[in-house]
Amino acid sequence: MSTNDTTATRRGKAPAGERVADWADGRLGIYSLAKTNMRKIFPDHWSFMLGEVCLYSFIIIILTGVYLTLFFHPSMNEVEYHGSYIPLQGQMMSEAFNSTMHISFDVRGGLLIRQIHHWAALIFLAGMFVHMMRVFFTGAFRKPREVNWLFGFLLLVLGMFTGFTGYSLPDDLLSGTGVRFMEGAILSVPIVGTYLSMFLFGGEFPGGDFVARFYSIHILLLPGIMLGLLVGHLILVFYHKHTQFAGPGRTNNNVVGMPLLPVYMAKAGGFFFLVFGVIAAIAAIASINPIWTMGPYRPDMVSTGAQPDWYMGFSEGLIRVMPGWEINLWGHTLVLGVFIPLVIFPLVLVAIAVYPFVEAWVTGDRREHHILDRPRNAPTRTAFGAAWVSWYFVLMIGGGNDLWATHFHLSINSITWFVRVGFFVVPVLVFLATKRMCLGLQRRDRDKVLHGRESGIIKRLPHGEFIEVHEPLSQDALHTLTAHEQYKPLEIGPTTDDNGVERKLKGSQKLRAKLSEAYFGDESQISKPTVEEYKEITSGHGHH
Amino acid sequence: MSSQDIPEENLPAEHGAGHDEHGAVTVADEKNPFADPGLPPHEHRVQDIDERAARRSERVVAMLFTVSMLATVGFIASYVAIPHDKAIYVFPIGHINALNFALGLTLGLALFAIGAGAVHWARTLMSDVEIADERHPVEASPEVKAKVMDDFRQGAKESALGRRKLIRNTMFGAMALFPLSGVMLLRDLGPLPGTKLRHTLWSKGKLLVNMNTNEPLRASDVSVGSLTFAKPEGLEEKDEDFQTQIAKSALMIVRLQPDNIKDKRELEWSHEGIVAFSKICTHVGCPISLYEQQTHHVLCPCHQSTFDLSDGARVIFGPAGHALPQLRIGVNDEGYLEALGDFEEPVGPAFWERG
Numbered sequence: 001m002s003t004n005d006t007t008a009t010r011r012g013k014a015p016a017g018e019r020v021a022d023w024a025d026g027r028l029g030i031y032s033l034a035k036t037n038m039r040k041i042f043p044d045h046w047s048f049m050l051g052e053v054c055l056y057s058f059i060i061i062i063l064t065g066v067y068l069t070l071f072f073h074p075s076m077n078e079v080e081y082h083g084s085y086i087p088l089q090g091q092m093m094s095e096a097f098n099s100t101m102h103i104s105f106d107v108r109g110g111l112l113i114r115q116i117h118h119w120a121a122l123i124f125l126a127g128m129f130v131h132m133m134r135v136f137f138t139g140a141f142r143k144p145r146e147v148n149w150l151f152g153f154l155l156l157v158l159g160m161f162t163g164f165t166g167y168s169l170p171d172d173l174l175s176g177t178g179v180r181f182m183e184g185a186i187l188s189v190p191i192v193g194t195y196l197s198m199f200l201f202g203g204e205f206p207g208g209d210f211v212a213r214f215y216s217i218h219i220l221l222l223p224g225i226m227l228g229l230l231v232g233h234l235i236l237v238f239y240h241k242h243t244q245f246a247g248p249g250r251t252n253n254n255v256v257g258m259p260l261l262p263v264y265m266a267k268a269g270g271f272f273f274l275v276f277g278v279i280a281a282i283a284a285i286a287s288i289n290p291i292w293t294m295g296p297y298r299p300d301m302v303s304t305g306a307q308p309d310w311y312m313g314f315s316e317g318l319i320r321v322m323p324g325w326e327i328n329l330w331g332h333t334l335v336l337g338v339f340i341p342l343v344i345f346p347l348v349l350v351a352i353a354v355y356p357f358v359e360a361w362v363t364g365d366r367r368e369h370h371i372l373d374r375p376r377n378a379p380t381r382t383a384f385g386a387a388w389v390s391w392y393f394v395l396m397i398g399g400g401n402d403l404w405a406t407h408f409h410l411s412i413n414s415i416t417w418f419v420r421v422g423f424f425v426v427p428v429l430v431f432l433a434t435k436r437m438c439l440g441l442q443r444r445d446r447d448k449v450l451h452g453r454e455s456g457i458i459k460r461l462p463h464g465e466f467i468e469v470h471e472p473l474s475q476d477a478l479h480t481l482t483a484h485e486q487y488k489p490l491e492i493g494p495t496t497d498d499n500g501v502e503r504k505l506k507g508s509q510k511l512r513a514k515l516s517e518a519y520f521g522d523e524s525q526i527s528k529p530t531v532e533e534y535k536e537i538t539s540g541h542g543h544h
Numbered sequence: 545m546s547s548q549d550i551p552e553e554n555l556p557a558e559h560g561a562g563h564d565e566h567g568a569v570t571v572a573d574e575k576n577p578f579a580d581p582g583l584p585p586h587e588h589r590v591q592d593i594d595e596r597a598a599r600r601s602e603r604v605v606a607m608l609f610t611v612s613m614l615a616t617v618g619f620i621a622s623y624v625a626i627p628h629d630k631a632i633y634v635f636p637i638g639h640i641n642a643l644n645f646a647l648g649l650t651l652g653l654a655l656f657a658i659g660a661g662a663v664h665w666a667r668t669l670m671s672d673v674e675i676a677d678e679r680h681p682v683e684a685s686p687e688v689k690a691k692v693m694d695d696f697r698q699g700a701k702e703s704a705l706g707r708r709k710l711i712r713n714t715m716f717g718a719m720a721l722f723p724l725s726g727v728m729l730l731r732d733l734g735p736l737p738g739t740k741l742r743h744t745l746w747s748k749g750k751l752l753v754n755m756n757t758n759e760p761l762r763a764s765d766v767s768v769g770s771l772t773f774a775k776p777e778g779l780e781e782k783d784e785d786f787q788t789q790i791a792k793s794a795l796m797i798v799r800l801q802p803d804n805i806k807d808k809r810e811l812e813w814s815h816e817g818i819v820a821f822s823k824i825c826t827h828v829g830c831p832i833s834l835y836e837q838q839t840h841h842v843l844c845p846c847h848q849s850t851f852d853l854s855d856g857a858r859v860i861f862g863p864a865g866h867a868l869p870q871l872r873i874g875v876n877d878e879g880y881l882e883a884l885g886d887f888e889e890p891v892g893p894a895f896w897e898r899g
Contacts, residue, residue: 039675040677041677078782078784078786078787084629092781092782105628105629106628108628108643108647109623109643109644109647111641112644112647112648112651115644115648116648144682177846180791180828180829180830181830181846183828183829184827184828184829184892184893185828187893187894187895188893188894188895192896193896194737194741194895194896194897195736195737197737197895198734198737198740199733200734201734202733202734203734203735203740203788204741204791204792205788205791205829206787206788206791207734207787207788208784209734240682241677241679248580248581248582248584249580249581249582249583249584249674249676251580253678254676254677254678254679255676255677255679256674256675256676256677257674257675258671258672258674258675259675262666262670263666263670263671263672266662266663266666266670267662267663267666267667269662270658270659270661270662270663270665270666271659271663272659273655273656273658273662274655274656274659274660274663275659276659277651277653277654277655277656277657277658277659278652278656279652280649280651280655281648281649281652281653281656282652283644283648284644284646284647284648284649284651284652285637285640285645285648285649286637287640297787298790299787299788299790299791299794299824299831300755300773300775300790300791300794300823300824300831301831301833302830302831302833302845302846303845304834305845306830306845306846319828319847319863320847320862320863321863322863324827324849324859324862324864324865326866326894328898328899331899332896332897332898332899333894333896333897333898333899334896335865335893335894335896337827337864337865338828338894368681368682370679401848402845402848412848413861416848416862449578475577475579475581476581476584478577478578479578479580479581482578483578483580531575531576531577531578534577534578535577538577
């Protein structure tokens with residue numbers, strides 16, 4: 001085909017899609033954008049879909065949430081119920097509760113959308129939690145991704161509060177109890193507590209304002225911030241390119257996988273429908289937040305087994321197991337029994353959020369890291385993460401102490417005492433155990449590299465001894481098992497100089513050296529096999 | 545706290561140094577058995593070599609998309625055909641709303657089938673040859689950085705911000721002050737606390753009204769071992785501030801044997817063993833509603849604070865910080881239970897000004 005022909009075709013009858021693209025390119029510059037991104041490479045690993053679960057459940061929450069706003073009345077005016085749910089007819093309730101009843105019983109499909117919305121919220125939070133653990137345990141938070149780690153962390157925290165304000169909106173007995181709990185916690189703040197409470201509720205609890213206020217926070221303020229953070233999070237994922245695990249052909253300077261168009265687009269796009277489909281099916285068969293069985297909120301009524309949504313469980317645990325300390329001095333009350341849990345609540349979350357910066361300071365490593373660590377190869381980090389998770393779950397046990405007591409026929413007093421002690425002890429035990437396990441797995445990797453893998457074949461030697469035949473690993477496997485980096489502990493040298501005069505060492509330097517020793521000393525990592533060791537062993541044939 | 549003071553040799557060697565040819569399959573390195581062998585050669589799937597297998601995959605994908613279409617038709621049919629109040633029995637869930645069940649399953653299937661089709665298509669029919677992309681460091685090159693710093697210095701100089709201190713200082717002042725307007729505007733979010741948390745509707749002579757029957761309580765109505773909830777007379781459910789008032793005034797009334805009452809003041813404030821305590825937990829304000837008549841303990845179902853009603857309602861377990869406030873009661877001429885005043889201390893959760 002000659003050049004003339006091509007131009008003629010282009011000018012005359014370019015396909016409609018191309019003409020639209022041309023139009024857009026002339027105004028938006030889409031071709032330059034597509035040049036780098038259309039065939040962008042995404043590595044494949046099952047754990048990389050966890051973040052996608054979060055993204056998709058967030059989209060599902062927005063879609064269903066917009067639908068719910070069409071029917072929900074964020075008002076606390078008391079009305080009498082006349083809907084189609086007979087047991088509540090004639091009862092006084094807020095318009096918020098009334099309209100939620102209307103959505104659940106009189107709007108066709110309304111209940112389904114409500115349940116999808118709530119289930120997706122639970123999955124969104126759980127997804128973020130697990131996704132964050134994936135990033136943590138593989139060291140994906142290291143430079144250059146620290147800012148994105150913080151974006152993700154903020155999304156988790158904001159997600160918790162969006163969830164809380166959301167499930168408080170129907171103004172049912174259970175959620176009202178949760179709001180009352182929040183008010184009690186706010187009252188415990190020294191000096192300004194009563195003022196904060198009056199300003200938040202427009203007067204005394206419950207007043208007539210909080211549903212409308214929570215509504216604007218729940219549907220506008222928090223999701224607006226979250227949407228911004230989410231877009232930033234995704235832009236950074238694109239910009240940094242995805243991390244990958246070590247393996248043949250995968251280096252810190254490349255990214256190996258499938259192109260966005262078509263493979264990743266089909267897989268990720270299809271995954272959205274899978275997530276949505278599964279959540280819709282769950283909403284069809286598993287009832288969630290059946291407000292009609294709880295009834296409208298009354299500050300003087302409550303039901304047993306009151307539980308917040310799962311992601312608030314650890315804060316519930318803090319408040320349940322704390323001894324009821326109160327200090328009365330000079331006409332004032334310091335409500336430590338509630339205020340201390342209120343302070344620890346954010347600190348639990350901050351402990352994991354700042355970890356990347358602590359580790360970066362200890363290692364002093366300023367290089368970019370795009371190859372993921374296997375958790376075993378970073379024993380101290382893995383142990384810290386596991387300790388944190390155990391801390392979180394101990395608190396969740398505390399948050400459900402009544403359910404543990406009734407379901408497992410335990411004494412609620414013993415559970416409470418277990419959590420009080422476990423709050424301090426369990427993370428330490430888990431830290432030590434996890435570190436040992438990591439070192440054990442590192443030793444195993446080392447053995448595998450040096451002695452090959454167990455083949456399962458038992459051989460009898462001429463003199464009668466039985467041995468198991470070990471097969472040498474392929475070069476792929478050898479490379480993968482030895483690709484990780486190992487730091488040397490930081491040495492600050494002798495505390496005195498050559499003349500015996502004490503050197504001036506800052507406290508921070510000493511601390512850093514100690515931490516570095518704890519991270520990378522002989523007891524904290526098994527040195528990976530060297531080429532010399534490997535050659536020495538493999539050259540001496542006949543050994544095993 | 546810069547990291548500059550860490551000697552370079554403490555950091556491990558760079559990954560993949562000397563392996564610039566991504567994807568090239570190198571021969572096993574005699575010198576270094578751990579060297580990166582490069583991307584393994586592509587292994588063909590059955591669909592890549594057998595057109596019949598590929599056609600089978602195509603049919604599976606098409607079938608899944610068809611299932612999705614049918615499920616959407618099913619969704620619309622369910623929406624139109626199933627009455628919204630019909631219940632069906634589904635094992636093992638029990639009786640559930642038929643419409644919700646049908647809509648959810650058809651919607652779920654319609655979506656899931658699209659997803660399954662797309663993923664199956666990608667996994668079996670789209671190319672699965674791995675491709676390597678280069679990464680580039682995020683940090684700018686020194687030249688770029690120098691250019692930016694120069695530009696910035698130039699701009700800063702042209703603005704004269706550093707030289708004209710008066711402009712700078714007044715600008716900072718203005719920028720620091722204007723957000724105060726926004727803070728001021730928040731003032732009317734609510735009233736100041738004042739002594740609101742110290743008072744309830746109870747006052748001398750107010751009758752105790754049974755929450756369930758809405759009738760004033762006689763002393764004879766309260767039997768030993770029972771638990772009765774009461775509200776002040778005149779407070780009705782239809783009142784505009786009912787919720788706010790009941791949140792403070794809700795009462796819990798029990799009758800004990802007067803000899804069982806260990807606390808002296810409690811006995812004085814009771815009437816023939818009938819005692820009235822605030823129903824609102826002193827921890828974070830849940831209504832207390834579980835009464836164990838043998839031990840005279842009440843338990844808050846929210847956080848398990850337990851109070852001993854025979855001993856001034858002091859805390860015997862759980863996170864509450866102080867005893868439940870008691871309301872002093874007596875009997876009027878007609879035999880009805882009445883309050884002899886308001887609570888002497890604030891009800892509900894503790895706060896800074898409580899003292």
